[in-house]
Amino acid sequence: TGALEADPRTRRLPLHFLWHDERLLPRLRALAAETDRLVVALSFATADRPAMAGLLTRLCPLDGLFIVAGGPHPSARPVEALRLGADAVVIGEGEEALPAILDRLQRGEPLAGLPGVVTLDEGGQPLRGPRPRPLRLDDYPPLGLAHRRFAPIEITRGCPCACSFCQTSFLFGGRMRHRSVENIVAWVRRAMERGYRYLRFITPNAFAYQSPDNGRTVNLAAIERLLGEMAALVGRERVYFGTFPSEVGPETVTPEAVALVRRYCGNDNLIFGAQSGSERMLRALRRCHTVADVLRAAEIVAAGGLTPVVDLIFGLPGEEPEDVAATLRLMDELVARGAVLHTHTFMPLPGTPLEHAPPGRVDPALHPVLDRLASQGHQIGQWRKQERLAARDSR
The missing domain is CATH 3.40.50.280 (Cobalamin-binding domain)
Structure with a gap:
């Protein structure tokens, strides 16, 4: 718009x-x-x-x-x-x-x-038509102000990881492109005049904002400048960063970055993806992190006063019993660190390396485990619905 x-x-x-x-x-x-x-x-x-x-x-x-x-x-x-x-x-x-x-x-x-x-x-x-050139985000409005079409502001487009189950890198490329702080501030000011009150962001990794090396190094100064400007404009309690509809990469979680969220934002959690507790599966999925990165991130987030919300995918293609067992061990360790598990079932998506893989199926033996965790407040997610959708779409 x-x-x-x-x-x-x-x-x-x-x-x-x-x-x-x-x-x-x-x-x-x-x-x-x-x-x-x-x-x-x-x-x-x-x-x-x-x-x-x-x-x-x-x-x-x-x-x-x-x-x-x-x-x-x-x-x-x-x-x-x-x-x-x-x-x-x-x-x-x-x-x-x-x-x-x-x-x-x-x-x-x-x-x-x-x-x-x-x-x-x-x-x-x-x-x-020919392949288009990658766009510069600052050249386009993030909102449709004339029609009051407000939405989370996209601050970064593109992802270097190219995970084999995810469409983001294949849609938008592997080079991260960032909207500038000045551009974001200008549009938020104009949006506030029309009733825009709550700030959320779209990015594949909030802690990679303005990273100098395509997401490997956290640019604390840029993040603090962005969040400080946003908090001054709309109030700290109305700024949500690193949470829905976005996340952070576990490999980029640092005490300093978490402290910035606590200082300038209203969210009480940070979302990041583990996807599996198996190092073998993480390599197969082309993830940008290790199991150790996930555990370290959960510890840092919890120590910083926020709840770690950790994504996990069940029914991954090529998953063996020992991989599932490793994921169950990771789940126990994450819960012990105060994490909430956000569970998913693998859905093959077109345009990804795994688009022709069979739909995910959650082992029935895991159902009572997931139900127990949910009843205790440790597990959320739509894994049952996604299992049905994946089976439907494969037909």
């Missing part, structure tokens, strides 16, 4: 934000009747594919619609999205591509050749 508002080619276009509910189709019919061409933009993840496929089936018969799909699933499988009914797919970053699509449509020009855009030719074959 922010990119459309900022681009002179699109800033005057009327934008409508519709919920995917029973009012959607009647509203689209009404809007289509008011204009020669109505562009419908959809962004969705793999878990949403069945619902979006059903929606596209209902949208395609409507006259005057041009459907643009984007987000993690269409980016990884653009031809599938096109054959489901989309007219164009934006791969990865959309800040340049979507305004360019709308500009071409207004001019009546074909979309072929637009960077990062895929369409089908008359014979149903894909036409892929």
Whole structure:
């Protein structure tokens, strides 16, 4: 939204934000009747594919619609999205591509050749535009202020780890790109004038913000400057850093970084990923940390007065009984350090090295263990739901 508002080619276009509910189709019919061409933009993840496929089936018969799909699933499988009914797919970053699509449509020009855009030719074959250049975050608004579209502010894009189960590096590249403190402050000031009150951030690793070596070294000065500015603007109790919807890397957790969160932020926890207690599995998954890093991070976070919330994935491909046993040992050690376990079931995601792996299945013998931990307040997460979704999506 922010990119459309900022681009002179699109800033005057009327934008409508519709919920995917029973009012959607009647509203689209009404809007289509008011204009020669109505562009419908959809962004969705793999878990949403069945619902979006059903929606596209209902949208395609409507006259005057041009459907643009984007987000993690269409980016990884653009031809599938096109054959489901989309007219164009934006791969990865959309800040340049979507305004360019709308500009071409207004001019009546074909979309072929637009960077990062895929369409089908008359014979149903894909036409892929060139690979776009990585965007500079400061060049685009993080929020849609004119339409009051507030969201967590993306401060970093890209991740160096390229974990084999995760889409982030494959969507946005392995080089971290950071939004500057000055840019963030300017947009937050403007957003506050329109009622923006709580600050959360989007980043693959909050403690890698402005890292000088792509995430290996923590830039304490940059983090303190960012958090200090944010706390001064909205108040410490309204700043949330290193927690939902983001996290920190366990290998970057230091007492000094945790102290900054305690000083300037309102969150009472820090989230980081362990994923497995097996060193063998961590290497296979291309994680950027070791089991020792996870335990050390939990100790530092707890000692700093925050609750460690640690992600774990069950049903990983190639996992052997000894790997599961190692994860159970890690769980015990983390709980002893005051951690809450955030549990997941492996879901193969398109565009990742593990996209063709079988869906994760949690050993039934682990169910009572996880249920007991949940009843004691030590375990949260959607592992059961994800197990069902993974099985459904593999069919």
